Structures are given as C-alpha cells and as structure tokens.
Amino acid sequence: MVQKSKPPSAATEPERRSEPKRRGRPRAYEPEIALGKALDLFRKQGFAATSLDDLSEATGMNRPSLYSAFGDKRELYIKSYQRYREDARASMVEIFRQEMPVRQRLARIYAAALNIYLSGETGPRGCFTVVTAASEAVGDPEIRAMALEGLTELDKAFANCFRRAKENGELPASADPAALAQLASATIHTIAIRSRARVSRKELEAIVKGAIDVMVGAKP
Amino acid sequence: MVQKSKPPSAATEPERRSEPKRRGRPRAYEPEIALGKALDLFRKQGFAATSLDDLSEATGMNRPSLYSAFGDKRELYIKSYQRYREDARASMVEIFRQEMPVRQRLARIYAAALNIYLSGETGPRGCFTVVTAASEAVGDPEIRAMALEGLTELDKAFANCFRRAKENGELPASADPAALAQLASATIHTIAIRSRARVSRKELEAIVKGAIDVMVGAKP
C-alpha cells in the first residue's frame, strides 16, 4: 500500500514551495498523482462500477486516507472531474489563443482531443464528460452543472475561433459562427463516443478531416 | 409483485396467435413490457448502477422469474439494448425510406431522435448507445460490437440520404456524402449528450436547425 518505494525527501519534492514543515507523519502519497489515478479509473469504468477498493488499489492509498484526502466517493469523483477539465483545458487553451489559420487551429484541437481520448493502457479512455459525467448528470445537479459548463465552454471557444476566422476573411460573410461551433463540438463528441467503441485512430482522423472540410470548406 | 392486476385472459391477449395452450402455471408478466421497463432503467442509470432489485421492482417480476425469462443481468442488458435498437430503427426507417427533400428528411429524423431522448418521467433518458453502451463497450466485446453496429448503421443511412440528395441536385457536385453523414451522426450524438445534461428541447432544436443549415445550405 505504498505509492512510491522511495519516500519523498526534501530534494525530491520540488512542488512544495518553501517547505512548510508539516507537523505529523508525512503522507505516503502525492495527492496530485493519486487524483490522477482515480481519474483514470473513473474514466474507464464510470462512477458506479468503480469501487473504493479499486480506487484504493489504484491510488496506493487505503480507504481512510482516501477519505481524509478527498472525502467520500462522490466527492472524489467530482474532484476527478474538475481535474480532468483542467487538464483538457490546459491542452487546448494555447491552441485557441495563438494566431493561426482556422484549418490548422481546428486540426490541432482535434489532435489534442484524440490524444486525450485514445491514451490509456487498457484501452481508449474516452472523454469524461461524454462517457460518465453525462450519465450521472440526470441524477446529480452538481455534476450536471459541471457537465453543462464543460459543454458550453467548448462551444464558446469554437464560436470565438470561427468568429475570428470570419473577420480574417477565411470564412464567407454568410457563415454562422455559433452553428459552426456546435458542429465542431459535435465532432468532438462523436469522436469521443466512437473512440470508446474502439474505432481506430485512423478512422477518427478521417472523420475529423471530413468535418473540417465541411465546416471551413475543402482545402484548395 | 404483479405487473397487471387483471390477469391476461384469452380475450385480452391479442398478440399470442393460435393460443398454444401452454402447459404449466401462466406467466404473471408480459415479456415485452417487462423488457421495456428494464430498458428504461438501464437507460436511466446504466449497467452497474442498476441493481436486480431495481429491475425486479420495475418489471414486476421477482428475480427467479427474471432469470428464467432473460438470463442474468448482463444478458438482460444486452436484450434491452437490442430492443432499444429495434425501436430506434423502427422510428426512423420510414423517414429514410420515403421520398422527400433532404432538409425535410433530416428535420424529421432529428425530431424522432429528440422524441426518443427527451421522453421519460424522471428526466430525459438520452440514447442507450451514447449514455451507457459506449461506456460498457471498452470492456465487453459483445456490447462493443452492438454499439459499433448502431453507429455505422446510422452513418450508412445518412450517407445514403445525402447521396440521393446529390443525385437529385439538392446538393452541389462537390458535396461529400460520407463526410456529411458523419456530421449528421455527430449531431445526433451531440443532442443525445446534451439532452442528458438537461439542455432544453428548444435549444436542442436550435442546434439541429443550425446543423442542417451548414450541411445542406441555409434555407433560401
């Protein structure tokens, strides 16, 4: 029940700035990587199918430690989802910010999404929002709010992207950024779902290419 | 533990043709409606979160009866999914078959989809494939095969639809039916997901309209 054989010495703990010299027994785990392991499990199995024993084994923490660190199962699920959203946002925010042609921007966003969805040792992990959060959303208002936030955040980013493209003359004046954005989001959703059904990366990339062609016009 | 207070007399059982005069004690349930109740539950809660007690209560059958009729939980889940796909196909096959303008055909397909996704007494039920089957698909080859089948079946129907539209001159010669089809499927998937997050019917219809406009051109 140990996360790392090597205990975190002062030298091997670069993130703790100023070393606050915590009082009691030191933690045998690092919260961030433990949360990452929990996230992996929830993404793979969903909420109900993931037991505390599974989580305990994956994180290397026993149950009381899990509770003291993250609260009960539902809280851990929610914290995992927050972490997922932060990671996903981090992997895309730069692509949305930098200046580049729409086509390239879209291609890079979808490449980032595919990397998130297809990674995983025991099979593709898919998208947290699509695979499990949407499922829990009907019954849990807090999860529903987070899922909605995730959906609209992506819609807005895409809408912004198409609006800029229109201003740059990359899209015709008749283009509707909001409608295009929702199609762009829909493409994200469809590859998330298909990746769960183990559709190959190649096919998913073909879907992405076709979608981009329809949205911004076939490459000249 | 009774499905209907009125026992099925010979007169009130129109579907059993020729009345084979079954030998033993008559069933207290009708398999078709019991399967429908199980389907509702699985759609709402997914596989793991649905217990046999839940299923027993919903179907009005006790567990031994459930087993003798449908097998274990996984088999019941698979039979529910088959039933769902049959129902979904039935609600769309005519729309795909009949002769009508693309725009109208798409509108009617999406209306049918929304009816499936938004119905439900305790909240929107979403799409079986998207909400729960995609989740189980990574770990279960049989479910994965069914999910893949459902996805490609829809893709093909849409591709066929766009191919005909192109032949009829409703779409430009440059249109790519396969790419459009995958976008049309993606739109199905996105409204399935959003419906689970309780996005209103109005908003979903707006998304559908925008998607149709992009796919076949804004209405003149």
Next chain:
DNA sequence: TGATTTTTGTACCATATCGCAAATTAATCC
C-alpha cells in the same frame, strides 16, 4: 381426481461495498 408442468414466492448464501473507529506509526515541537 390425481399426475404433470411451468411459474411464482420466499428465503437464503456468499461476497462486495461503503464508510468509519480504534490503534499504530512517523514526523515535528519543546
């Protein structure tokens, strides 16, 4: 009526699950 057949109803088993309490260990503070 009595034998046969099929389904139902009750009860049960072994295990899994969530959550927590109590004792133990390892660090710092004085």
Next chain:
DNA sequence: GGATTAATTTGCGATATGGTACAAAAATCA
C-alpha cells in the same frame, strides 16, 4: 526524550448485491 500532530494500518459492521434452492401455486393432461 516526551508531548503533540497527522497520517497509516487494521479491522469491523451494517447493508447491498448477484445469484440460486426449494416449496407453494396455478394451469393442463389423463
């Protein structure tokens, strides 16, 4: 070194879960 603090470990308990055995019930057949 002893007190204090915080995390770990072990283990428990109440309940839930998937699955099944077995007897009672309700129909047909002879």
